[in-house]
Amino acid sequence: MSFVSLGFLAFLAVLILLYYLVPKKGQWILLLAGSVFFYAFAGWSALIFIAVTALSTYLAGIYIGKLAADRDKYIKEHSAELDKEAKKAYKAKVKKRTYLIMSLCLLLNLGMLAVIKYTDFGISIVNGIFRTNIGFVHFALPMGISFYIFQSMGYIIDVYRGKYAPEKNIARFALFVSFFPQLLQGPISRFDELSKTLYGPHKFDWNKFARGAWRVLWGYFKKVVIADRMITAVLALSGEPEKYTGVYVVALVLFYAIELYADFTGGIDITIGVAEMLGIEVAENFDRPFFSLNITEYWRRWHITMGTWFKDYIFYPLSVSPKMLKISKWSREKLGQAIGKRVPVYLSTIIVWFATGLWHGAAWNFIVWGLLNCLVIIVSQELSPLYTRFHKRFGFSNTKGYNVFQMFRTFWLMGFIRVLDVYRDVPGTFRQVWSVFTTANWGNLFSGSFLKLGLTLSDFIAVLAGCAVMFTVSVLQNKGQVRDNIILKRPVAVRLVVFVLIALLITIFGAYGIGYDAGAFIYGQF
Amino acid sequence: MKALKIIIRIAAALLVFALGIWLLQRLLVPKYVTENEEGLLVKEYYSYAGGNDVLFIGDCEVYSNFSPVRLWQDFGITSAIRGSPQQLIWHSYYMLEDTLRYETPKVVVFNVLSMKYGEPQSEAYNRLALDGMKWSDVKYRAIKASMTEEEADSEALTVASYVMPILRFHSRWNELTGADFKYMFGTRQLSHNGYVMRIDVKPVDTIPKAAPLPDYSFADVCWDYLEKIRTLCDRNGIQLILIKAPTLRPHWYDEWDEQIVKYAEEKGLCYVNILNEVETIGIDYTTDTFDAGMHLNLSGAEKLTKWFGTYLKANTALPNHRGEAEYEEKWIDRIDYYNEMAEAQAKQLSENGKLDGYWGD
Amino acid sequence: MDKLLEILKEIHADVDYDTCETLIDDGILDSFDIISIITEISSEFDVQIPANEIVPENFNSAAALWKLIEKLEDE
Numbered sequence: 036m037s038f039v040s041l042g043f044l045a046f047l048a049v050l051i052l053l054y055y056l057v058p059k060k061g062q063w064i065l066l067l068a069g070s071v072f073f074y075a076f077a078g079w080s081a082l083i084f085i086a087v088t089a090l091s092t093y094l095a096g097i098y099i100g101k102l103a104a105d106r107d108k109y110i111k112e113h114s115a116e117l118d119k120e121a122k123k124a125y126k127a128k129v130k131k132r133t134y135l136i137m138s139l140c141l142l143l144n145l146g147m148l149a150v151i152k153y154t155d156f157g158i159s160i161v162n163g164i165f166r167t168n169i170g171f172v173h174f175a176l177p178m179g180i181s182f183y184i185f186q187s188m189g190y191i192i193d194v195y196r197g198k199y200a201p202e203k204n205i206a207r208f209a210l211f212v213s214f215f216p217q218l219l220q221g222p223i224s225r226f227d228e229l230s231k232t233l234y235g236p237h238k239f240d241w242n243k244f245a246r247g248a249w250r251v252l253w254g255y256f257k258k259v260v261i262a263d264r265m266i267t268a269v270l271a272l273s274g275e276p277e278k279y280t281g282v283y284v285v286a287l288v289l290f291y292a293i294e295l296y297a298d299f300t301g302g303i304d305i306t307i308g309v310a311e312m313l314g315i316e317v318a319e320n321f322d323r324p325f326f327s328l329n330i331t332e333y334w335r336r337w338h339i340t341m342g343t344w345f346k347d348y349i350f351y352p353l354s355v356s357p358k359m360l361k362i363s364k365w366s367r368e369k370l371g372q373a374i375g376k377r378v379p380v381y382l383s384t385i386i387v388w389f390a391t392g393l394w395h396g397a398a399w400n401f402i403v404w405g406l407l408n409c410l411v412i413i414v415s416q417e418l419s420p421l422y423t424r425f426h427k428r429f430g431f432s433n434t435k436g437y438n439v440f441q442m443f444r445t446f447w448l449m450g451f452i453r454v455l456d457v458y459r460d461v462p463g464t465f466r467q468v469w470s471v472f473t474t475a476n477w478g479n480l481f482s483g484s485f486l487k488l489g490l491t492l493s494d495f496i497a498v499l500a501g502c503a504v505m506f507t508v509s510v511l512q513n514k515g516q517v518r519d520n521i522i523l524k525r526p527v528a529v530r531l532v533v534f535v536l537i538a539l540l541i542t543i544f545g546a547y548g549i550g551y552d553a554g555a556f557i558y559g560q561f
Numbered sequence: 562m563k564a565l566k567i568i569i570r571i572a573a574a575l576l577v578f579a580l581g582i583w584l585l586q587r588l589l590v591p592k593y594v595t596e597n598e599e600g601l602l603v604k605e606y607y608s609y610a611g612g613n614d615v616l617f618i619g620d621c622e623v624y625s626n627f628s629p630v631r632l633w634q635d636f637g638i639t640s641a642i643r644g645s646p647q648q649l650i651w652h653s654y655y656m657l658e659d660t661l662r663y664e665t666p667k668v669v670v671f672n673v674l675s676m677k678y679g680e681p682q683s684e685a686y687n688r689l690a691l692d693g694m695k696w697s698d699v700k701y702r703a704i705k706a707s708m709t710e711e712e713a714d715s716e717a718l719t720v721a722s723y724v725m726p727i728l729r730f731h732s733r734w735n736e737l738t739g740a741d742f743k744y745m746f747g748t749r750q751l752s753h754n755g756y757v758m759r760i761d762v763k764p765v766d767t768i769p770k771a772a773p774l775p776d777y778s779f780a781d782v783c784w785d786y787l788e789k790i791r792t793l794c795d796r797n798g799i800q801l802i803l804i805k806a807p808t809l810r811p812h813w814y815d816e817w818d819e820q821i822v823k824y825a826e827e828k829g830l831c832y833v834n835i836l837n838e839v840e841t842i843g844i845d846y847t848t849d850t851f852d853a854g855m856h857l858n859l860s861g862a863e864k865l866t867k868w869f870g871t872y873l874k875a876n877t878a879l880p881n882h883r884g885e886a887e888y889e890e891k892w893i894d895r896i897d898y899y900n901e902m903a904e905a906q907a908k909q910l911s912e913n914g915k916l917d918g919y920w921g922d
Numbered sequence: 923m924d925k926l927l928e929i930l931k932e933i934h935a936d937v938d939y940d941t942c943e944t945l946i947d948d949g950i951l952d953s954f955d956i957i958s959i960i961t962e963i964s965s966e967f968d969v970q971i972p973a974n975e976i977v978p979e980n981f982n983s984a985a986a987l988w989k990l991i992e993k994l995e996d997e
Contacts, residue, residue, distance in 0.1 A: 040715075040717065040718070041717050041718060041721050042717055196972075196973075196974035197974070198974060239564075239567065241567060241570075331952060332949075335949075346953055347973070347976070350953060351953075351956075351957075351973040351976045352972075352973035354957040354960075354961075355957065355960045355961075355964075355970065355971060355972065355973055355976070356973075357970065360961060360964050360965075360970065363961050363965075364965065376958060376961070379957060379961055380954050380957045380958060380961075383957065384954075416954060491735065493734075493735035494735075527570065531570065531573060531574045531577070532577060534574060535574055535577045535578045535581060536581070538578055539578065539581045539582065539585060542582065542585070542727065542728075542731060543585060543589070543727075543731045543734050544731075544734065545731065546732075547718070547728075548715075548718060548722065548728055548729060548731070548732075
């Protein structure tokens with residue numbers, strides 16, 4: 036069920052109504068039922084996969100929890116007779132077992148993900164290398180599988196690390212895995228954070244409800260008015276790369292940035308807003324990323340929950356693992372301090388970005404995308420002392436103008452790397468980007484050829500107006516939430532009328548129905 | 562906060578939203594006054610529903626070619642046309658079902674040209690046929706039966722867009738004209754009991770030879786609906802008459818004709834291919850058509866209607882209602898409007914040399 | 923503690939580690955810095971900071987980090 040569908044709106048209306056009518060203790064059970072219903076819409080077979088993940092992770096968590104509790108009990112009971120060394124040895128023995136259980140759980144789930152998502156990609160590589168002709172298997176990717184598996188794996192690693200006790204109730208755990216607003220495209224929540232509010236009880240709170248509703252409305256605005264309109268031009272430009280070179284590539288970079296931002300952040304706004312209407316707090320996933328001064332900052336502000344997932348569960352463990360420390364020691368001895376120091380960090384960074392690329396999709400373009408991000412991060416890390424010296428000497432690094440330049444630079448740099456996902460062809464993308472420097476067709480900006488991409492002049496005006504609104508809101512957010520600072524300070528009657536007016540505007544100016552492709556949420560396919 | 566207060570707030574918001582949607586919808590739906598005027602036809606039926614002994618169903622070959630006003634004036638036969646542009650046979654079937662909710666005619670005349678279309682042709686024609694229909698289960702079934710592939714892809718939205726046409730026409734915001742504001746709350750009457758009048762002339766110059774077809778058999782779905790129309794008439798004691806109107810394009814193949822003749826014989830129906838009667842009727846394709854043979858103009862339609870009235874007299878037991886006060890009263894205004902429009906068109910034609918719309922203004 | 927401060931100074935010379943308690947929250951230390959610090963600590967102190975201890979509370983100030991090292995040495 037896509038967020039942009041009448042079915043979803045009807046589902047939501049019924050669910051929210053029931054949610055505040057049923058006894059408070061039953062609210063989370065209703066959410067679980069709603070989530071199963073929501074998921075079953077994508078086909079019953081998809082339910083099997085999510086059930087396997089929920090059940091296996093639940094059982095592994097319980098088992099690890101039991102081993103840890105037994106261990107603590109044993110040590111407490113025998114604390115007199117055990118010396119420090121013996122305790123340490125005993126702990127290590129238990130740890131080995133919990134590690135095994137966690138690993139099995141990871142293997143099962145990530146293995147399932149790998150088989151479903153990457154088999155065809157693997158086959159294509161094998162075919163390429165050995166010139167074989169193995170047929171593709173074409174597994175259908177169950178909805179949101181990359182998201183809920185990652186969320187569950189974060190949970191099991193946290194339980195293994197003893198960060199929190201495992202959830203004992205399987206139904207409650209199933210709700211954590213399947214909570215419907217975040218099934219399609221995240222955020223990837225952490226159990227300790229989401230569980231604080233997920234299970235209620237929640238009394239109807241008008242302010243929270245209103246805040247949530249406003250956020251949902253804002254999400255629909257971005258998604259329906261801007262993203263779903265822009266996608267037509269993005270598809271047109273990327274569909275005929277031979278025809279659209281030079282200035283069109285620059286336009287595609289811009290259009291895709293707008294489309295992806297409006298689509299993805301709009302979807303997340305709907306997710307978080309819906310949760311808020313239900314009294315549930317879901318982690319933020321974006322922090323106005325296009326205002327970032329550099330790419331490292333950008334990745335702290337774009338798809339935040341994915342970034343922190345990779346950092347906490349891959350980057351850190353990898354770079355501080357005994358093996359990596361050994362490599363570090365070795366490289367320092369052999370390669371000298373300066374290089375040796377960098378080896379573990381850069382090695383981990385490269386692995387993480389390779390994995391991030393692969394997570395986004397089973398294709399070379401995603402892998403190259405990840406590695407290019409990595410390259411830019413490492414290069415800028417290396418250049419940063421140079422920058423610091425340069426700025427110290429000329430002293431304009433903190434001026435507004437320079438910050439704007441940095442934002443501009445980061446926006447376009449990220450944009451050009453990002454077009455890999457629309458062309459879906461690595462050499463092709465490089466050819467296209469190269470054509471920006473070799474094809475002098477900037478005159479087409481005014482030749483009217485942009486009106487042949489499936490958007491009329493009024494569509495472009497609508498997008499432009501939408502972007503102006505989006506930009507203004509982002510700037511206003513410098514001083515905090517627009518809802519708290521501006522909207523919720525007005526009288527209720529004014530708020531209601533303005534809310535309705537915006538809803539009407541979305542109904543009219545939204546790009547949906549016949550003549551438009553109701554664009555599926557882009558991130559759902561990853 | 563009290564539950565009542567919350568409910569009032571949400572209800573108030575929904576009410577304002579509904580009002581806004583209603584107003585915007587009035588503004589944004591096509592008015593069919595300055596273009597695609599035939600979009601008015603299906604809805605207009607409800608203003609002349611009741612007391613019609615004959616019902617014509619079909620495409621432009623019925624609404625351009627038969628004049629109920631003439632049938633009344635010359636024969637005392639009351640009739641209505643439920644035509645729409647490129648009406649497909651399932652549209653016609655549901656048009657008949659919908660009509661039966663308001664009246665039961667004694668005779669139904671179906672123009673068989675649409676037997677040649679076994680698939681939805683265009684989403685736009687669905688809108689023209691169905692948007693004007695009043696809501697009932699008939700309309701719902703008609704929508705479901707008529708969906709193009711594109712419409713079926715988002716079925717819920719398609720069905721909803723017939724309840725709330727703004728969902729279909731919202732993107733007209735950039736095409737609004739003065740007429741959209743002028744006719745926001747009321748529209749013009751186009752037809753004369755379903756007949757669309759044109760008085761101008763564009764003679765047939767050449768009749769192109771029709772290319773042979775690889776396959777002359779009609780689609781199964783068309784036969785199914787033809788049978789459905791027949792049984793529905795049967796159940797309601799209605800006499801079904803099949804016709805092929807005498808227009809030259811699109812070409813009506815003999816192979817098609819034979820299949821209909823056979824069907825009519827099997828089922829004991831009247832079928833008349835009026836293309837064979839053109840000489841008897843006296844249709845002159847240099848003066849009686851306004852678009853070189855696709856549709857008849859007023860002169861052609863009146864000739865055809867005169868002939869068809871005689872045919873009805875001979876083949877049915879339709880009563881002559883002339884002289885009955887309740888009928889006379891109803892038709893007197895219709896005759897006036899009919900003459901008025903013919904005069905207005907004649908005036909415009911003589912002043913401008915061409916017609917601009919149907920109302921002559 | 924002095925050894926730790928030396929390590930930290932080498933990463934960012936211009937930070938006052940005696941008073942600053944928001945090294946992570948204010949983004950002074952990024953993930954690269956954290957890994958460098960952990961690698962240095964492992965070679966200087968012979969403790970291995972496991973990944974699950976990499977949380978803002980342990981890295982926000984030099985004092986917190988020192989406490990972590992002492993705790994790990996103790997285990």
